[in-house]
Amino acid sequence: MLRFFIPDEYLPSIHWVDPARLGRRGIRGIILDLDNTLVEWNHPEPPEELLGWFAKVRQAGLRTCVVSNNSAARVQGFVHRLEIPGIDKAVKPRRGAFRRAMALMGTSPGETAVVGDQIFTDILGGKRLGLYTILVAPVTRREFIGTRLVRLVEGAFLRYLCRRGRIPVVALERAAPRKERRHGH
Ligand SMILES: [Mg+2]
Structure with missing residues (x-):
């Protein structure tokens, strides 16, 4: 049961995901979470650095598809700029x-990776289908109120996994409360 919640890799950000290396593992398509994985929550534009990452993905011959629980307006507006498919309200x-994302990319579960910032949606969903899963640290701590509550449980779970040696200690960084930057006084 626990195995459904343990990512195959934990990385500090999307920029640590090396498409060429995934390609050598037999991965041909990557399912990408949007909010707090590619950009901060509800940020409308892909930044320059992210466009560079997508160029590396294309160079490695991999396909991508965004799969997000966010609204159609949010998801379709974002993927339109990247010219990749996106599935909104993914649940x-x-x-x-x-499954729809794999159909769009033309990949089998063994050829598909998932990259996301949440264990209970991205990692669990991927694991249920036997995909290769990569957990990344969230881009920012600013997020949907419901997500913030889930993070409390997720943080406790990550600490548990670290104690059992199932994920690297660096993953705890995401679970630790960070000081908010103060403006003014
Ligand atoms: Mg997310």
Whole structure:
């Protein structure tokens, strides 16, 4: 049961995901979470650095598809700029949207990776279908109020996994409370 919640890799950000290395593992397509994985929550534009990452993905011959629980307006507006497919209102960790993404990319579960910042949606959804899962640290701590509550449980779970040696200690960084930057006084 626990194995459904343990990512295959933990990385500090999307920029640590090396498409060429995934390609050598037999991965041909990457399912990408949007909010706090590619950009901060509800940020409308892909930044320059992210466009550079997508160029590396294309160079490695991999396909991508965004799968997000956010609204159609949010998701379609974002992927339009990247010229990649996007599935909105995905209801992760349910499997339907992951299956649709694989159909769009033309990949089998063994050829598909998932990159996301949440264990209980991105990682669990991917694991249920046997995909290769990569957990990344969230871009910012600013997020949907419901997500913030889930983070409390997720933080406790990550500390548990670290104690058992199932994920690197660096993953705890995401669970630790960070001081908010203060403006003015
Ligand atoms: Mg997310």
